[in-house]
Amino acid sequence: MQYKLVHTCLRVRDLEASLKFYTEGLGLKETRRKCFPEHDFDLVFLSDEAGHFEIELTYNYDREEPYEVGNGYSHLAMTVDDLEASRERHEEMGYPVTKLMGLPGSPPRYYFVTDPDGYDVEVIRAQPEA
The missing domain is CATH 3.10.180.10 (2,3-Dihydroxybiphenyl 1,2-Dioxygenase, domain 1)
Known part of the structure; x- marks a missing residue:
């Protein structure tokens, strides 16, 4: 299966x-x-x-109240070729964005942007194809 x-x-x-x-x-x-x-x-x-x-x-x-995202949901994730330009664009569009981040000991390779309902989307630098 x-x-x-x-x-x-x-x-x-x-x-x-x-x-x-x-x-x-x-x-x-x-x-x-x-x-x-x-x-x-x-x-x-x-x-x-x-x-x-x-x-x-x-x-x-006719939903009046916002949905509760909850404390178990974390995020969706997507990749993009130009991380810095993507982050700048989302910021210019008025969406909440975090700073560029990386895992401990790693260079920055992602940020989060929040949609109108409070769902977070992680935007990750795409890895070059080998």
Whole structure:
């Protein structure tokens, strides 16, 4: 038996703000959308160019209160070729970003950016292909 990761679901309060973050901020593309107005929710799926994994944004209509991210959730992770330019761009877009960081004894190779609902995304310097 073989398992394959297919998506992670994030519940979002403002679908348009979340779509802007994931498409404009992180370069993901909407792959499909399922709307269920009779049940008061929409599902929007986003993926990168490879398309092997998706983020599912679940938008429940008329949600007033923010979702609680919880203390067990940590983050999603993505790679990028130009880490410094990416961080600067996210900062210019007004998203909360951390400083560039590295594991103890290592040079900086990642930072975190926070989406409109408080979910953290780790952006990691892509390793050159061998």
